[in-house]
Amino acid sequence: xxxxxxxxxxxxxxxxxxxxxxxxxxxxxxxxxxxxxxxxxxxxxxxxxxxxxxxxxxxxxxxxxxxxxxxxxxxxxxxxxxxxxxxxxxxxxxxxxxxxxxxxxxxxxxxxxxxxxxxxxxxxxxxxxxxxxxxxxxxxxxxxxxxxxxxxxxxxxxxxxxxxxxxxxxxxxxxxxxxxxxxxxxxxxxxxxxxxxxxxxxxxxxxxxxxxxxxxxxxxxxxxxxxxxxxxxxxxxxxxxxxxxxxxxxxxxxxxxxxxxxxxxxxxxxxxxxxxxxxxxxxxxxxxxxxxxxxxxxxxxxxxxxxxxxxxxxxxxxxxxxx
Amino acid sequence: xxxxxxxxxxxxxxxxxxxxxxxxxxxxxxxxxxxxxxxxxxxxxxxxxxxxxxxxxxxxxxxxxxxxxxxxxxxxxxxxxxxxxxxxxxxxxxxxxxxxxxxxxxxxxxxxxxxxxxxxxxxxxxxxxxxxxxxxxxxxxxxxxxxxxxxxxxxxxxxxxxxxxxxxxxxxxxxxxxxxxxxxxxxxxxxxxxxxxxxxxxxxxxxxxxxxxxxxxxxxxxxxxxxxxxxxxxxxxxxxxxxxxxxxxxxxxxxxxxxxxxxxxxxxxxxxxxxxxxxxxxxxxxxxxxxxxxxxxxx
Numbered sequence: 001x002x003x004x005x006x007x008x009x010x011x012x013x014x015x016x017x018x019x020x021x022x023x024x025x026x027x028x029x030x031x032x033x034x035x036x037x038x039x040x041x042x043x044x045x046x047x048x049x050x051x052x053x054x055x056x057x058x059x060x061x062x063x064x065x066x067x068x069x070x071x072x073x074x075x076x077x078x079x080x081x082x083x084x085x086x087x088x089x090x091x092x093x094x095x096x097x098x099x100x101x102x103x104x105x106x107x108x109x110x111x112x113x114x115x116x117x118x119x120x121x122x123x124x125x126x127x128x129x130x131x132x133x134x135x136x137x138x139x140x141x142x143x144x145x146x147x148x149x150x151x152x153x154x155x156x157x158x159x160x161x162x163x164x165x166x167x168x169x170x171x172x173x174x175x176x177x178x179x180x181x182x183x184x185x186x187x188x189x190x191x192x193x194x195x196x197x198x199x200x201x202x203x204x205x206x207x208x209x210x211x212x213x214x215x216x217x218x219x220x221x222x223x224x225x226x227x228x229x230x231x232x233x234x235x236x237x238x239x240x241x242x243x244x245x246x247x248x249x250x251x252x253x254x255x256x257x258x259x260x261x262x263x264x265x266x267x268x269x270x271x272x273x274x275x276x277x278x279x280x281x282x283x284x285x286x287x288x289x290x291x292x293x294x295x296x297x298x299x300x301x302x303x304x305x306x307x308x309x310x311x312x313x314x315x316x317x318x319x320x321x322x323x
Numbered sequence: 324x325x326x327x328x329x330x331x332x333x334x335x336x337x338x339x340x341x342x343x344x345x346x347x348x349x350x351x352x353x354x355x356x357x358x359x360x361x362x363x364x365x366x367x368x369x370x371x372x373x374x375x376x377x378x379x380x381x382x383x384x385x386x387x388x389x390x391x392x393x394x395x396x397x398x399x400x401x402x403x404x405x406x407x408x409x410x411x412x413x414x415x416x417x418x419x420x421x422x423x424x425x426x427x428x429x430x431x432x433x434x435x436x437x438x439x440x441x442x443x444x445x446x447x448x449x450x451x452x453x454x455x456x457x458x459x460x461x462x463x464x465x466x467x468x469x470x471x472x473x474x475x476x477x478x479x480x481x482x483x484x485x486x487x488x489x490x491x492x493x494x495x496x497x498x499x500x501x502x503x504x505x506x507x508x509x510x511x512x513x514x515x516x517x518x519x520x521x522x523x524x525x526x527x528x529x530x531x532x533x534x535x536x537x538x539x540x541x542x543x544x545x546x547x548x549x550x551x552x553x554x555x556x557x558x559x560x561x562x563x564x565x566x567x568x569x570x571x572x573x574x575x576x577x578x579x580x581x582x583x584x585x586x587x588x589x590x591x592x593x594x595x596x597x598x599x600x601x602x603x604x605x606x607x608x609x610x611x612x613x614x615x616x617x618x619x620x621x622x
Contacts, residue, residue, distance in 0.1 A: 067492070067493070068492070068512065069492045084490065084492075084493070085492070085493060166516055166517035166519075166533065167529055169516075169536075170529055170532030170533055170536065170570075171528070171529050171532065209522075209525060209526065210522070210526055210529060212477075212517045212519060212520075212521050212522050212529070212530075212533070213368055213477070213521055214477040214481070214516070214517035215477055215478070215480075215481035215482045216477075216481065216516075216517075218481065218482045219481045219482055219483055219491055226482075232371070232372050235372050236372055236373070239373070246525075247524060247525045248525045248526075251369065251524065251525060252369055252372045252373050253373065255367075255369045255370065255373075256369070256370050256373040256374070256377070259363070259364045259366070259370060259381075263361065263363045263364065264332045264335065264336070264362075264363060264364045265332040265333075265336065265364050265367070266336065267332070267333070267336045267337040271524055274524055274525075275524065281524075285524075288562070291609070292337065292562070295606070295607050295608070295609065296339060296606075296607050297337045297338070297339070297562075297607055298337070299336040299337065307360070307361035308361060308363065310361075310363075310384060310431065310432040310434075311363045311381065311384070313431040313432055314377070314380045314381060314384065314427075314428070314431045314432065315377070316431070317380075317427055317430060317431045318374060318376065318377045318380070322374075
């Protein structure tokens with residue numbers, strides 16, 4: 001069957017403006033977007049530019065936007081895409097600087113990966129960069145690491161998650177899903193000796209607490225790394241490691257406390273508990289709190305609904321167990 | 324047509340207008356609901372961050388309560404739908420986990436969940452169970468003077484493993500509902516993106532950036548109002564809209580105030596069913612909805 005592919009183009013050598021090219025190609029059930037693009041480059045338009053290598057979702061090079069979603073071109077079946085979306089609109093991945101056509105600047109992505117120290121630091125002295133020898137006994141604790149990793153080591157660094165990330169779109173300094181999933185991978189590695197330093201570094205601005213849990217990274221990842229879930233694990237590990245003083249950590253601990261006591265979330269009480277001690281932030285909330293009260297949007301902060309014995313029993317069973 | 328109604332904390336707290344509008348709309352449409360007694364919080368994904376088993380237990384209790392009533396659950400909150408619906412799916416498919424959770428649940432509450440309940444947002448119930456044609460027949464005031472920007476929010480769409488109703492890449496159920504009510508759906512990129520609500524208290528800059536860009540984009544595409552199936556998105560887009568104006572790019576001389584009315588899905592339905600703004604609780608909103616009334620009255 002014949003179909004049309006619409007491609008968002010950019011070639012600063014030719015024109016400073018973005019432009020669109022349409023290509024008509026033959027495709028059958030097995031045609032992937034990458035094979036179509038290679039055909040176009042070889043037979044129709046040699047100026048069309050994109051990155052590609054393995055053709056098998058291993059190298060992570062051919063990430064682009066397909067009908068507005070970040071996908072590896074080698075994994076996209078033209079037939080399926082046409083069936084679900086009815087069109088084929090291709091462009092460079094979102095939120096990145098475009099160099100030419102589908103080729104984007106990835107230096108900022110690699111900088112984020114480097115920022116989390118993406119290697120095992122076997123002893124603190126080795127953090128200086130000197131290589132250390134792997135010893136036989138070090139392999140023993142690795143026998144069960146597979147479960148602990150939750151596939152965080154499956155990343156092929158295609159940058160789909162960063163490009164789709166809702167926080168990165170408005171805050172380019174955010175470390176982003178791929179780097180944070182990688183950070184998790186090293187935090188749970190039993191050979192690593194700087195776990196606490198890693199967790200402390202991740203508390204800073206642009207770290208684990210900037211994630212809005214929108215699930216975009218989980219949805220676009222071609223390798224089921226589920227970066228957001230690794231970020232959630234890092235948050236849990238941080239609190240367990242005593243890093244629980246921040247407003248961000250208090251969001252989790254105080255939310256849970258309020259539900260444990262009242263059965264439901266009390267939207268007036270939670271902000272007060274979260275910001276207690278952070279006086280400037282709490283003070284700044286007052287005008288909003290008054291406005292919400294006047295609009296009938298602020299529930300009474302000391303409400304204790306009756307009938308929550310079962311919820312309290314559930315909480316008690318968990319506290320007893322954790323103790 | 325009867326469901327166990329799970330309002331969620333927001334509809335009984337900071338967005339009382341959602342509960343108010345829901346009751347009006349389901350009664351008019353003839354959808355029977357029974358509110359789950361002493362319903363508890365779903366955890367909104369936050370309790371999962373503290374203790375995943377605790378989140379399983381809290382939601383298993385809700386599911387067991389609906390199972391005892393012999394009813395499927397109706398939610399009106401995208402976040403509850405994602406959390407309760409997502410956990411339901413896990414408990415239904417992972418029998419080992421369900422058995423383990425049931426042991427603790429039984430110990431603490433005497434309840435157990437057998438995995439027979441479906442969790443459906445009102446949005447899905449209307450499209451799938453109630454039917455768009457039936458809905459169209461119930462419309463007394465077609466909203467044909469309104470261009471409405473659908474705002475899905477995250478948890479009613481993603482992760483895809485938990486949600487099978489809409490394709491998250493190109494959801495259509497809100498668009499179908501908007502059309503059934505006679506209004507015109509507005510297409511814009513931000514419709515499936517995040518509202519920023521989860522980080523408002525801790526990372527205000529990020530959240531305001533998200534609100535500003537969603538509302539400005541919808542306005543740029545000609546929307547008269549935005550509609551959302553999630554009360555947390557509603558709070559973000561409504562309460563913080565004025566302040567998010569600092570974050571948007573504007574042409575010289577253009578006003579930073581966007582004045583975009585934000586409606587809960589049941590409020591939009593309610594307007595088409597002939598209820599007034601007052602009956603639908605719109606006085607609780609921060610951004611005035613008067614411009615919608617004016618349009619509908621042809622002013």
